[in-house]
Amino acid sequence: MQIASRPALRAVLIAGVLHGLAGCATRSADVPPLPTDPAAYQGWTCERLFDELDTVQQRAADVAYAVDARAGNNMIALGLGVTVFWPALLAMRPDGPDAAQLAELKGRFEALQQQASAQQCGPPPATMAPQRAASLPVAVGDRLVYDDRQGHGGVAGQRELGLRVTLLRRDGLDFAVDIDGQTVSRAWHQDLAGNVMPDSPASMLRWQRLLRPDLVLGQVLAGELTVSDDLMRRARVRGQVVATGPQQLAGRSFDVAVIELFGDAPPATVGSDGSTRLDGVMAVDRRSGVLLRLELRCANPDFAVRRRLVRVESGAR
Secondary structure, three states: OEEOOOOHHHHHHHHHHHHHHHOOOOOHHHOOOOOOOHHHHOOOOHHHHHHHHHHHHHHHHHHHHHHHHHHOOOOOOOOOOOOOOHHHHOOOOOOOHHHHHHHHHHHHHHHHHHHHHHOOOOOOOOEOOHHHHHOOOOOOOOEEEEEEEEOHHHOOEEEEEEEEEEEEEOOEEEEEEEEOOEEEEEEEEEEOOOOEOOOOOOOOOEEEOOOOOOOOOOOEEEEEEEOOOOOOOEEEEEEEEEEEEEEEEOOEEEEEEEEEEEEEEOOOOOOOOOOEEEEEEEEEEOOOOOEEEEEEEEOOHHHOEEEEEEEEEOOOO
């Protein structure tokens, strides 16, 4: 596993994670597409065309989020995923490099659609391709069991958090949630990078627009943490990948990325002004986005969390 040198302030926390694992702008609607010849995609299988369409839409969503984050509008705080529709970008205001990138993505998207239509591919399947599903470290029916501690030092309560895989979508994973054996009504949905969808349980810490596919050593990230549906109770965070590599954990083989996190969270008292610092470490599997470990330190107990994968209970294969 490669490790980048970092300041000593968080070295102990990172080492602990590694040890555990070893155990007035132009509206987008007005941006004309940069033409792309559909012939460039001739000979591609339908599945390959679908995958490329997913990639293009994800990059477009990333552009929209970056524009929105710089503007501070919270206009797409409810999230955009692989299934984003281009009309969802109408409120964005990309300019300069953002407008150029969006134009290129629009052109590729339209060319891919034309080629898929010419090949009579039909709509993309909702479920994950069998070959890709077989490459993941988890399968439908598996239950991921976490030691989950909330608050400063975990004193607010230790509990067992269970996430049972219910569906492998082409763009993510769905889980049924239980806490100390009690079923939670809302399911947990995440994309393949590991970002949690907004319709997941509001009472659980969620990370949105933070992780990216194919994380590499040194990569810089930015996104949000939230513990409720209140748009004002969100922490803006940045991160950097400080270690990558294969690891055995809970009887499974994972391709791990360790991410150092830092940012600003809302104050503990609702309605108070200002913010409070947040820092910590996250470890995720790069193939599936499955969380392996999360440790956050913050004066706001809502954002002081320790969550560690302790075992995987195999489901029926």
